[in-house]
Amino acid sequence: MKIELKLNGKDVAWDCAPHEFLTEALRRHGLLGTKRGCESGDCGACSVLLDGEEVPSCLVLAAQAAGHEVTTIEGLGDFAGPHPLQKAFVDHTAIQCGFCTPGMVIAAKALLDVEPRPSEHAVRECLAGHPCRCTGYVKPIQAVLAVAATNAGGEAR
Amino acid sequence: MNKPILGAPDGEAWDTGAGSLGEVDRYTAVGKSPERVDALKLALGKGTYADDVALEGMLHLKLLWSPHAHARIVSIDTREAEKEPGVRCILHHGNVARIPYTTAGQGHPEPSPYDTFIFDKKVRFVGDRVACVAADSPEAAARAVAKLRVVYEVLPAVLDPQQALLPGAPVIHDEPEATGLPGFDKARNIAAAMDVDHGDVEAAFARAELVLERAYSVPYQAHCALEPHSAVTWLDEDDRLVVRVATQVPFHSRRILARILEVPVQRIRVVKPRIGGGFGGKQEILLEDLPALVTLRTRRPARLVLTRAEEIVSSRLRHPQLLRWKSGVMKDGRLVAQELEVLANTGAYGAHALTVQTCTAGKTLPLYRAEAYRFRMKTVYTNLPVAGAFRGYGGPQGFVALESHMDELAGMLGMDPIEFRRRNVVGPGDENALAQALGEGKEGPPQRFRSCAMQECIDRGMAAIDWARRPTLPRTGTVRRGMGMSCLMHGSGIPGVDMGSARVKLNEDGSFNLHVGATDIGTGSDTILSQIAAETLAVPVGKIVIYSSDTDHTPFDTGAYASSTTYITGVSVKKACEGARRQLEDAAAEMWRHRGDACDRAALFVKDGAVCRPDGERLSYADICLSTFYTHDQHQIMDHGSHMSFECPPPFAAHFAEVEVDTETGGVKVLKYVAATDCGVAIHPKSCEGQTEGGCVQAMGYALSEDLTFDAAGRTLTDGFRHYKQFSSLDLPEFQTILVPSFEPSGPYGAKSVSEIPADGPGPTLLNAIADAIGIRIRELPITPEKVRRAWLAKQAEEARS
Numbered sequence: 015m016k017i018e019l020k021l022n023g024k025d026v027a028w029d030c031a032p033h034e035f036l037t038e039a040l041r042r043h044g045l046l047g048t049k050r051g052c053e054s055g056d057c058g059a060c061s062v063l064l065d066g067e068e069v070p071s072c073l074v075l076a077a078q079a080a081g082h083e084v085t086t087i088e089g090l091g092d093f094a095g096p097h098p099l100q101k102a103f104v105d106h107t108a109i110q111c112g113f114c115t116p117g118m119v120i121a122a123k124a125l126l127d128v129e130p131r132p133s134e135h136a137v138r139e140c141l142a143g144h145p146c147r148c149t150g151y152v153k154p155i156q157a158v159l160a161v162a163a164t165n166a167g168g169e170a171r
Numbered sequence: 172m173n174k175p176i177l178g179a180p181d182g183e184a185w186d187t188g189a190g191s192l193g194e195v196d197r198y199t200a201v202g203k204s205p206e207r208v209d210a211l212k213l214a215l216g217k218g219t220y221a222d223d224v225a226l227e228g229m230l231h232l233k234l235l236w237s238p239h240a241h242a243r244i245v246s247i248d249t250r251e252a253e254k255e256p257g258v259r260c261i262l263h264h265g266n267v268a269r270i271p272y273t274t275a276g277q278g279h280p281e282p283s284p285y286d287t288f289i290f291d292k293k294v295r296f297v298g299d300r301v302a303c304v305a306a307d308s309p310e311a312a313a314r315a316v317a318k319l320r321v322v323y324e325v326l327p328a329v330l331d332p333q334q335a336l337l338p339g340a341p342v343i344h345d346e347p348e349a350t351g352l353p354g355f356d357k358a359r360n361i362a363a364a365m366d367v368d369h370g371d372v373e374a375a376f377a378r379a380e381l382v383l384e385r386a387y388s389v390p391y392q393a394h395c396a397l398e399p400h401s402a403v404t405w406l407d408e409d410d411r412l413v414v415r416v417a418t419q420v421p422f423h424s425r426r427i428l429a430r431i432l433e434v435p436v437q438r439i440r441v442v443k444p445r446i447g448g449g450f451g452g453k454q455e456i457l458l459e460d461l462p463a464l465v466t467l468r469t470r471r472p473a474r475l476v477l478t479r480a481e482e483i484v485s486s487r488l489r490h491p492q493l494l495r496w497k498s499g500v501m502k503d504g505r506l507v508a509q510e511l512e513v514l515a516n517t518g519a520y521g522a523h524a525l526t527v528q529t530c531t532a533g534k535t536l537p538l539y540r541a542e543a544y545r546f547r548m549k550t551v552y553t554n555l556p557v558a559g560a561f562r563g564y565g566g567p568q569g570f571v572a573l574e575s576h577m578d579e580l581a582g583m584l585g586m587d588p589i590e591f592r593r594r595n596v597v598g599p600g601d602e603n604a605l606a607q608a609l610g611e612g613k614e615g616p617p618q619r620f621r622s623c624a625m626q627e628c629i630d631r632g633m634a635a636i637d638w639a640r641r642p643t644l645p646r647t648g649t650v651r652r653g654m655g656m657s658c659l660m661h662g663s664g665i666p667g668v669d670m671g672s673a674r675v676k677l678n679e680d681g682s683f684n685l686h687v688g689a690t691d692i693g694t695g696s697d698t699i700l701s702q703i704a705a706e707t708l709a710v711p712v713g714k715i716v717i718y719s720s721d722t723d724h725t726p727f728d729t730g731a732y733a734s735s736t737t738y739i740t741g742v743s744v745k746k747a748c749e750g751a752r753r754q755l756e757d758a759a760a761e762m763w764r765h766r767g768d769a770c771d772r773a774a775l776f777v778k779d780g781a782v783c784r785p786d787g788e789r790l791s792y793a794d795i796c797l798s799t800f801y802t803h804d805q806h807q808i809m810d811h812g813s814h815m816s817f818e819c820p821p822p823f824a825a826h827f828a829e830v831e832v833d834t835e836t837g838g839v840k841v842l843k844y845v846a847a848t849d850c851g852v853a854i855h856p857k858s859c860e861g862q863t864e865g866g867c868v869q870a871m872g873y874a875l876s877e878d879l880t881f882d883a884a885g886r887t888l889t890d891g892f893r894h895y896k897q898f899s900s901l902d903l904p905e906f907q908t909i910l911v912p913s914f915e916p917s918g919p920y921g922a923k924s925v926s927e928i929p930a931d932g933p934g935p936t937l938l939n940a941i942a943d944a945i946g947i948r949i950r951e952l953p954i955t956p957e958k959v960r961r962a963w964l965a966k967q968a969e970e971a972r973s
């Protein structure tokens with residue numbers, strides 16, 4: 015089936031099988047930043063933004079994204095202009111193996127978009143669905159809080 | 172023994188015993204925390220992991236796993252499966268070579284039993300390999316797997332390691348081909364065994380004024396690396412087999428694949444791309460043999476990626492152990508005798524069966540001085556999932572026993588637990604009493620501790636957690652608090668075994684390519700090795716272009732395990748860069764001579780990317796390279812270095828925790844955790860912190876929440892993230908990492924290892940804190956609320972009776 019969606023700000027039209035999950039469709043189209051850690055909705059490695067909300071793309075059918083806006087890690091920034099969250103993860107040594115990083119950054123963006131100055135507890139809650147076996151969460155939490163600290167009250171990034 | 176160690180493979184004198192903490196201030200790249208060389212690409216989602224390639228015509232593999240804990244395969248009927256559209260190849264014991272090997276990714280010869288076949292006529296646990304289908308799509312492969320008809324003769328199974336040792340127990344490895352090191356006894360289900368006595372153990376116990384003996388039990392733990400085991404294979408344009416695999420050990424993978432696939436080493440290229448975490452789980456030749464075989468048979472690219480459930484059930488786990496610790500002590504608090512007995516469960520196959528358990532002893536027993544030591548160990552087969560290497564490699568198990576025991580001994584003596592430890596713990600100059608007896612499947616080199624800041628780790632940790640508050644914590648009411656601590660040591664590489672090498676070459680913009688066989692699996696080693704190169708060559712880290720690792724293009728390295736990369740490969744990088752530096756100085760001297768401006772070669776030095784003279788003249792590396800490439804004295808400035816160490820300097824650490832125990836629910840909450848670590852000079856302090864935080868949080872899960880459970884038939888019940896509970900960001904306590912500097916003369920720029928020691932601490936530290944809070948000594952992990960609550964009720968009942 016043919017589906018049309020807005021992907022990272024651009025209109026795309028894809029051929030997808032009706033049972034294909036969004037993770038697979040994205041990866042098949044070269045968007046490899048979206049990872050597969052469990053394919054059961056339990057790790058957040060595959061998180062993307064669907065109309066601005068964080069969803070595990072392994073549980074969303076590609077067809078369900080038709081007519082909606084999808085943002086992946088590739089849509090946030092690039093080498094020339096990384097997103098402040100991507101920069102903060104780098105600056106705080108919050109990345110070890112990096113497999114969880116795209117999902118965490120997406121989750122943090124979803125949070126900061128609605129709550130630009132979250133409490134530490136809110137940040138911990140936002141990352142709770144993102145098991146990271148490497149970092150112990152200390153530095154990822156610091157990274158998100160550092161970006162939040164630069165947000166002027168109410169100004170979302 | 173401050174004599175130089177001359178055993179480096181290239182015969183170069185390396186460790187001159189020189190160097191001290193004083194020189195660290197002069198370092199320009201080491202001891203700083205520059206941006207990690209791979210961080211930005213990973214943050215952007217660009218990291219290319221093993222499964223991030225899709226090749227034309229690639230086949231997808233799915234496995235059929237054993238539904239039985241123990242069975243003989245009577246027949247496999249593949250006819251229906253073959254009819255499934257898109258099926259290209261089906262592999263099973265009837266059509267692959269039968270060559271015994273071990274999946275353990277260790278040096279040659281591996282000290283693990285050869286008890287594994289690509290496919291066998293027998294299955295030995297629920298989740299063992301039965302057959303494999305390669306098809307055009309994963310769906311077609313899965314459909315075909317469902318159509319395989321296998322007839323099993325179900326055999327009696329044994330799930331308990333103690334029962335596995337009983338006469339008449341089912342024999343799990345009854346195949347004639349299986350072999351192992353001395354102690355291996357397949358008829359009795361023994362994968363490995365070892366008995367060591369050091370000193371007169373009987374006499375020491377006889378002299379002891381008090382003797383304490385206790386039993387402890389520690390469970391399986393799943394690695395849960397977020398990236399599952401993945402491999403993609405293909406034939407390149409020269410018809411060579413390329414294996415792109417998520418591995419910690421590319422060179423071991425190549426060597427073992429060559430043997431079991433019966434393909435010469437020179438026909439195989441193993442590529443380690445970006446790795447999504449390993450923790451020992453990828454120190455294993457776990458799955459790449461199957462896509463490789465499919466590629467060899469079909470000539471098509473092939474891909475195998477495990478699902479999360481397959482990862483938990485059918486990859487590798489931490490060895491469960493039953494430990495018995497016995498100590499003899501004098502009333503003044505002097506330890507005189509230490510005895511440890513370990514019964515370990517390796518599951519159906521013996522990967523790392525010997526060495527994990529010898530490390531249980533090797534990291535723990537020598538931490539405290541005693542007159543005599545005894546170690547008794549058996550690792551047994553059962554019909555449960557397979558254990559292997561896991562960060563800490565026996566240490567987390569052993570320290571649960573040792574450091575619980577030290578607290579109990581102190582209590583028995585009426586001594587402060589910290590004072591008791593301080594009295595007995597080793598220090599600089601002490602000998603590692605068991606280093607020789609506990610070598611890697613053979614006698615090890617003797618060891619003496621040189622750098623050791625254990626006492627300072629204790630001081631700094633006590634101050635950070637404010638240990639003086641301990642007596643004032645609330646210990647009445649429903650919710651009680653307590654504090655606990657533990658002392659730890661680990662190792663840096665496998666002495667006399669681990670070898671790493673590096674190659675460096677100069678480019679005409681003054682940058683360098685650095686090629687290492689070492690595998691960065693998320694540890695940061697690419698950055699750390701780049702810093703060592705930058706320091707040695709006097710350039711910014713950004714001038715180093717590192718590449719790791721590819722058996723065609725990078726020199727040999729044993730791999731990312733045994734806390735060896737910084738300590739071993741780091742020195743090989745330093746040697747290679749020192750050689751390149753000498754060549755730069757030679758070339759500069761020749762350039763000046765050629766220009767009629769001869770200089771004193773011996774007075775030259777390097778600084779800020781240039782060779783400098785005392786009179787202020789300088790030649791930049793870029794100019795030197797341009798000249799040596801194109802104009803005069805033409806040659807490539809490049810060098811290589813290899814390193815192996817007969818020493819294994821331990822990092823030391825003291826861990827502290829404050830916990831809250833709810834006596835009504837049995838719930839334990841970690842409020843604060845402090846890890847003070849002496850890892851020598853921290854090359855990249857932020858990464859050392861990250862290793863500590865990550866290692867501790869992983870081990871807090873091991874201590875409190877991670878519970879791998881099985882039904883009576885041996886099926887794993889907790890085979891997903893939902894039921895197998897790791898620590899999350901919400902469980903993380905207030906965490907403080909303290910890096911206590913020391914200078915290790917045998918390490919690169921004074922460094923020792925840091926990656927595994929954090930995993931050793933949380934088990935005993937939390938057990939001790941819980942005992943402090945509620946007066947109950949639990950001797951078993953995981954410390955689930957049920958266990959705490961039950962122990963609490965038992966204590967209440969006991970108090971009511973008396």
Ligand code: FES
Pocket residue numbers: 049050051052053054055056057058059060061070071072073
């Ligand atoms: S892969 Fe989607 S949540 Fe884990």
Ligand code: FES
Pocket residue numbers: 108109110111112113114115145146147148149397447448693
């Ligand atoms: S950095 Fe490896 S899982 Fe988070």
